[in-house]
Amino acid sequence: MIFLIGFMGSGKSTIAKMVSEKTNDPYIEMDQAIEEDEGMKIRDMFALKGEEYFRDKETEFLRNLKHDVVLSTGGGVILREENRVLMEEGTVVYLKAEWATIVERLTGDTDRPLWKGDNTEKKKRFDERLRLYEEAADVVINVDGKTPEEISEEVIECLK
Numbered sequence: 271m272i273f274l275i276g277f278m279g280s281g282k283s284t285i286a287k288m289v290s291e292k293t294n295d296p297y298i299e300m301d302q303a304i305e306e307d308e309g310m311k312i313r314d315m316f317a318l319k320g321e322e323y324f325r326d327k328e329t330e331f332l333r334n335l336k337h338d339v340v341l342s343t344g345g346g347v348i349l350r351e352e353n354r355v356l357m358e359e360g361t362v363v364y365l366k367a368e369w370a371t372i373v374e375r376l377t378g379d380t381d382r383p384l385w386k387g388d389n390t391e392k393k394k395r396f397d398e399r400l401r402l403y404e405e406a407a408d409v410v411i412n413v414d415g416k417t418p419e420e421i422s423e424e425v426i427e428c429l430k
């Protein structure tokens with residue numbers, strides 16, 4: 271099992287798909303799987319049911335994961351201790367991006383309910399989470415200035 275973790279915009283969804291295409295290992299995009307299970311977009315889930323409801327779905331998803339897959343998680347998966355413990359079952363790869371990289375990629379994004387407010391608020395969330403990503407990670411890959419192609423190759427390389 272490979273878990274890709276990292277802040278919103280670090281490239282988890284993009285890289286999981288690419289790694290899976292290169293290795294032929296199956297992959298799951300956790301946010302997408304939850305959206306399909308719930309029949310609802312994540313931003314609507316946050317708005318209608320609240321963040322905790324979504325967090326429960328994330329934990330449930332990890333508890334029920336049976337098959338060996340490449341999994342792109344959502345950026346907040348590291349918030350719950352139970353999730354961090356569940357991910358110890360596999361290799362946790364942290365896609366580490368500088369704040370400037372995140373801003374460059376997500377400016378104008380309206381899909382992510384927690385990508386909101388002014389930059390100080392967003393940066394605070396980023397800073398608060400850094401330690402949790404580092405702690406949960408088995409492997410850290412710096413993604414700044416690299417193409418998805420290069421990052422995918424690095425992920426595959428470090429899993430050998």
Ligand SMILES: Nc1ncnc2c1ncn2[C@@H]1O[C@H](COP(=O)(O)OP(=O)(O)O)[C@@H](O)[C@H]1O
Pocket residue numbers: 276277278279280281282283284285342375413416417418421
């Ligand atoms: N290495 C990269 N270089 C440039 N843009 C990237 C790279 N990886 C992802 N992106 C872009 O950044 C945005 C966020 O990527 P995404 O895979 O959704 O991240 P996450 O799942 O971590 O939030 C998307 O628009 C994606 O195309």
Ligand SMILES: O=C(O)C1=C[C@@H](OP(=O)(O)O)[C@@H](O)[C@H](O)C1
Pocket residue numbers: 276277278279282283301312343344345346347381382383384
């Ligand atoms: O960081 C977060 O708390 C979240 C990140 C999102 O996934 P991405 O990291 O793929 O954007 C998604 O799970 C949800 O909007 C919450």
Ligand SMILES: [Mg+2]
Pocket residue numbers: 282283284301342343344
């Ligand atoms: Mg994603």
